[in-house]
Amino acid sequence: xxxxxxxxxxxxxxxxxxxxxxxxxxxxxxxxxxxxxxxxxxxxxxxxxxxxxxxxxxxxxxxxxxxxxxxxxxxxxxxxxxxxxxxxxxxxxxxxxxxxxxxxxxxxxxxxxxxxxxxxxxxxxxxxxxxxxxxxxxxxxxxxxxxxxxxxxxxxxxxxxxxxxxxxxxxxxxxxxxxxxxxxxxxxxxxxxxxxxxxxxxxxxxxxxxxxxxxxxxxxxxxxxxxxxxxxxxxxxxxxxxxxxxxxxxxxxxxxxxxxxxxxxxxxxxxxxxxxxxxxxxxxxxxxxxxxxxxx
Amino acid sequence: xxxxxxxxxxxxxxxxxxxxxxxxxxxxxxxxxxxxxxxxxxxxxxxxxxxxxxxxxxxxxxxxxxxxxxxxxxxxxxxxxxxxxxxxxxxxxxxxxxxxxxxxxxxxxxxxxxxxxxxxxxxxxxxxxxxxxxxxxxxxxxxxxxxxxxxxxxxxxxxxxxxxxxxxxxxxxxxxxxxxxxxxxxxxxxxxxxxxxxxxxxxxxxxxxxxxxxxxxxxxxxxxxxxxxxxxxxxxxxxxxxxxxxxxxxxxxxxxxxxxxxxxxxxxxxxxxxxxxxxxxxxxxxxxxxxxxxxxxxxxxxxxxxxxxxxxxxxxxxxxxxxxxxxxxxxxxxxxxxxxxxxxxxxxxxxx
Numbered sequence: 001x002x003x004x005x006x007x008x009x010x011x012x013x014x015x016x017x018x019x020x021x022x023x024x025x026x027x028x029x030x031x032x033x034x035x036x037x038x039x040x041x042x043x044x045x046x047x048x049x050x051x052x053x054x055x056x057x058x059x060x061x062x063x064x065x066x067x068x069x070x071x072x073x074x075x076x077x078x079x080x081x082x083x084x085x086x087x088x089x090x091x092x093x094x095x096x097x098x099x100x101x102x103x104x105x106x107x108x109x110x111x112x113x114x115x116x117x118x119x120x121x122x123x124x125x126x127x128x129x130x131x132x133x134x135x136x137x138x139x140x141x142x143x144x145x146x147x148x149x150x151x152x153x154x155x156x157x158x159x160x161x162x163x164x165x166x167x168x169x170x171x172x173x174x175x176x177x178x179x180x181x182x183x184x185x186x187x188x189x190x191x192x193x194x195x196x197x198x199x200x201x202x203x204x205x206x207x208x209x210x211x212x213x214x215x216x217x218x219x220x221x222x223x224x225x226x227x228x229x230x231x232x233x234x235x236x237x238x239x240x241x242x243x244x245x246x247x248x249x250x251x252x253x254x255x256x257x258x259x260x261x262x263x264x265x266x267x268x269x270x271x272x273x274x275x276x277x278x279x280x281x282x283x284x285x286x287x288x289x290x291x292x293x294x295x296x
Numbered sequence: 297x298x299x300x301x302x303x304x305x306x307x308x309x310x311x312x313x314x315x316x317x318x319x320x321x322x323x324x325x326x327x328x329x330x331x332x333x334x335x336x337x338x339x340x341x342x343x344x345x346x347x348x349x350x351x352x353x354x355x356x357x358x359x360x361x362x363x364x365x366x367x368x369x370x371x372x373x374x375x376x377x378x379x380x381x382x383x384x385x386x387x388x389x390x391x392x393x394x395x396x397x398x399x400x401x402x403x404x405x406x407x408x409x410x411x412x413x414x415x416x417x418x419x420x421x422x423x424x425x426x427x428x429x430x431x432x433x434x435x436x437x438x439x440x441x442x443x444x445x446x447x448x449x450x451x452x453x454x455x456x457x458x459x460x461x462x463x464x465x466x467x468x469x470x471x472x473x474x475x476x477x478x479x480x481x482x483x484x485x486x487x488x489x490x491x492x493x494x495x496x497x498x499x500x501x502x503x504x505x506x507x508x509x510x511x512x513x514x515x516x517x518x519x520x521x522x523x524x525x526x527x528x529x530x531x532x533x534x535x536x537x538x539x540x541x542x543x544x545x546x547x548x549x550x551x552x553x554x555x556x557x558x559x560x561x562x563x564x565x566x567x568x569x570x571x572x573x574x575x576x577x578x579x580x581x582x583x584x585x586x587x588x589x590x591x592x593x594x595x596x597x598x599x600x601x602x603x604x605x606x607x608x609x610x611x612x613x614x615x616x617x618x619x620x621x622x623x624x625x626x627x628x629x630x631x632x633x634x635x636x637x638x639x640x641x642x643x644x645x646x647x648x
Contacts, residue, residue: 008548016435023429024448027520030463031451033479048476092350099347106337111348118355121629123362124621125580125599126606126614131362154358162351187343216456219581223607234458238585241462247472260475263466267459274454282447 031271038062038264045258061261065269073229074236077148078215081232085152085214090207092157097165098191115159125219132224147225151232156214161206168202169195205284215274237266369619389619400605403592404620407601410594411624414583415575417511423571425519427564430526431556449520461585464513468505470498500586503594510586510595522567529563530556565639572635576628598624 032052037045041056049055065071099105100112123131136150144150172195180190196203218234225231231239243249244259253259305314326333338345369389393404429449436442452460471477481495499505533555541551580599587595598620606617 006547012548013435016432020429020432020436020445023519024445027449027451027516030467033467034463046475048479048482051479092354095347096351099344102344104341105344106334114352114355118359120632121363121625122359122577123366124602124618124625126602126617126621127362127365127368128358129607130365130368130614131358135357154354157351157354159355216458218456218458219584234456237462238458241465245465245469250472250475258475260466263462267463267466270459271455278454282450 034264034267037258038261038268040258040261042256042258042261045260058257060255060257061265062269064255064257064262065265070229070236071266071269074231074233077230078232078234081148081151081217081221082211082214085156086207086210088152089156089158089161089210089214090203093162093165093206093210094191094196094203097162098169098195100162100166101169115162118159128220129223132220136224146230147227148230150224151217151221152214155217155220156210158209158213161209164202164206165199168199172198201284208281208284233270237270240266366618366622368615369622389616390623392616393619393623400616403596404598404601406593407596407598407620408624411576411578411597414507414510414578414597417507418514418578419571419575421511422514422518423568425515426522427526427560429519429523430530430560431552433523433527434530434556446520449523451520452517453521455517457579457581457585460513460517461582464509464586465500468499468509470501471496501588501590503591506587506591506595510582514582525567526560526563529560533559569632569635569639572631575631576624 033050036050036052036054038061039057039059040050040054041058044050044055100108100115102108105111122128132150132154135154136147139147139150176194176198177190180194185193216234217232218238221232222235222238225235241263244263250259306317307313308315370387393401395401433442433446436445455463467478467480469475469478469481471481476482477496477498481490481499484490485492485495494502499509537555537559538551541555546554576598578597578599580597580603583595583597583600584603587600602617602621605620606612606614
């Protein structure tokens with residue numbers, strides 16, 4: 001039986017649809033504009049004739065980007081940092097989360113506090129900066145000249161993610177573990193054959209968080225990586241932006257494409273790979289926020 | 297209260313006397329040899345403790361050691377001494393920052409005020425938006441249409457801070473001889489909300505617009521994604537609750553008021569605690585990427601102040617910058633713990 005819509009319900013529906021449509025379009029529009037502006041002709045961009053669709057389509061800004069060695073370098077560096085950073089953070093977080101999920105662990109309360117305290121209080125960027133500088137000196141003195149390793153190893157671990165993993169491992173029924181131990185499994189085998197397969201979706205979520213934080217990392221990468229060739233994509237984008245919005249340099253611009261198009265092309269290039277994998281990771285991304293509600 | 301022998305001793309039936317409880321003997325023994333017991337347990341179970349080592353190393357070296365270096369803000373003078381000799385020997389940096397009355401001190405006060413204002417605006421405007429959005433999503437009955445709306449609103453979350461701020465910078469940039477002004481400036485000029493000169497000078501160069509740009513871009517970026525958690529709290533409400541309310545004659549507003557809001561309240565409280573905890577943790581990365589010399593008046597926050605004085609320039613002063621951050625972080629920590637305590641008392645919902 002279909003119920004008649006009440007008047008308040010109707011008003012509410014209309015308001016919802018209108019505002020949601022406006023907000024959704026506002027979310028989408030900048031991307032469409034960025035794509036259009038990156039492939040439009042030089043005068044169309046300079047004199048603001050592009051509003052929604054590209055005009056006088058050309059791909060010179062993109063071809064400039066693709067010919068730039070620094071662009072490919074920075075992309076490779078980002079992939080390097082994302083891959084190794086995620087593997088390292090996931091490896092140490094899974095081990096720590098597993099150990100912390102065990103009731104028999106001595107000083108369990110202390111270790112948990114050790115983690116949670118870093119969520120309450122952080123030293124701030126200046127002491128961190130001094131600390132990273134000192135670590136970089138140590139790394140260099142033992143022969144690790146590539147500063148990317150500092151970004152990979154020192155940054156990216158997060159207390160929150162370890163707690164998510166710990167909670168997931170605590171949810172695994174202990175009977176299965178006991179059965180595995182009776183069958184003669186070692187601690188490591190219990191972890192890899194029982195715990196990891198049984199909390200796959202939390203692990204996927206957490207590794208997604210790690211990957212995103214490494215992919216997006218900008219500030220410390222810029223501060224700590226001294227060699228320009230080792231900079232990741234985010235730092236490259238920012239340096240290009242600073243360069244291309246500098247009025248002195250722009251006064252003598254005489255290319256067949258607008259300077260803005262180069263920046264928009266870069267923005268598009270950095271978003272596209274994420275949009276391509278977005279459908280596959282979306283459900284883990286949405287799940288991640290619901291795992292909250294941490295209890296000590 | 298009477299003390300009975302059976303509380304400490306157990307009756308041995310064979311011998312007919314009271315003897316010490318064997319379990320108590322073990323307990324006393326454990327207490328006496330506590331550390332031996334600890335070492336033996338760890339040695340027996342060493343694999344489990346080895347698993348903690350990578351995490352401990354990372355957190356000690358790069359989370360806790362900076363906190364030790366933070367103590368450098370209690371230095372007496374600028375002479376370089378090891379941190380251990382500087383411990384608690386003075387509050388000169390704090391005095392300097394708070395009461396000196398010079399330009400650095402007034403900049404610090406300005407940064408502290410800006411930090412509060414920016415995060416307060418975020419709390420007032422940024423926090424309710426995802427909840428409102430979730431309520432709207434709930435109104436859309438068709439699953440397909442809702443997915444489309446949700447995917448579109450999550451979209452900006454997938455950009456990094458750098459890409460997001462680059463896009464914002466380009467959209468509101470100044471006009472010059474070779475390039476026109478940003479599309480948003482042009483829109484505001486065309487609908488008559490802004491003078492041409494103001495728009496042409498670039499919104500990010502104008503201190504009056506910095507906070508607006510910061511908050512609006514924050515909502516644009518995060519509201520859709522943040523609504524997920526509220527939306528899943530709303531769809532968890534049993535349909536029978538709505539039916540019961542309808543039978544009682546509740547219209548849409550009444551259902552909102554008496555069914556939906558009470559059901560998502562605990563989620564809202566948890567998110568609010570998180571939010572208040574991060575109140576003074578204004579994203580320094582985003583401010584650093586958006587501000588410039590012209591907008592320090594409204595944009596400079598404590599971390600960017602510390603960044604300017606402690607990490608850049610000819611003569612960085614990490615001590616004084618650390619002192620600034622120390623104050624900021626201590627207030628922040630008190631806010632987290634305070635908000636958590638209040639929430640626990642008020643609604644039995646707590647985060648930690």
